[in-house]
Amino acid sequence: MPTVTWFEIPAADTGRAKEFYQSLFGWNVRPFPVEFKEDFWMVETDDGVGGDLFRREFRGQQMMIYIDVPSIEACLRRVVDLGGRVLTGKTEVPGMGYLAVCEDTEQNRFGLWERVEGSDE
CATH class of the missing domain: 3.10.180.10 (2,3-Dihydroxybiphenyl 1,2-Dioxygenase, domain 1)
Incomplete structure (x- = not known):
């Protein structure tokens, strides 16, 4: 989860x-x-x-909070499907993972985080 x-x-x-x-x-x-x-x-x-x-x-x-998800791409699609907005698409953080920034239906911003396999982050 x-x-x-x-x-x-x-x-x-x-x-x-x-x-x-x-x-x-x-x-x-x-x-x-x-x-x-x-x-x-x-x-x-x-x-x-x-x-x-x-x-x-x-x-x-x-x-800002970041929520760890298994797939940023899948989560970004769900954000849009549910009426939210993608503000910053999937962005690499070298050696650690990927992040994206979204906005919910109430204009609250939140981040998504997908860790790179084998990373502690």
């Missing part, structure tokens, strides 16, 4: 946001192991769902 596998938290002040989430939930927030972008942090939770925290990239940018 598809489940939430990753989340993204944009922040105007990443230091303040790190302190907030560490204090509120006890999450471990540390520098991301790969240099994707400046001011980019990995968030680790106790239940294995991970995420990232980074400097907000555009006004109004909100949190």
Whole structure:
């Protein structure tokens, strides 16, 4: 069954946001192991769902969840069939998997994640 596998938290002040989430939930927030972008942090939770925290990239940018699915292509077809929209089609994350971004019927954005066979991500 598809489940939430990753989340993204944009922040105007990443230091303040790190302190907030560490204090509120006890999450471990540390520098991301790969240099994707400046001011980019990995968030680790106790239940294995991970995420990232980074400097907000555009006004109004909100949190995003990613749902692990066996086939992004099949899920994108279902999104459209059910009245949603595909905002970003299947995009490779080298060595890790693929992602896509969609919008539901209520204009809520969510991501899809398809891991590469043999990847821990």
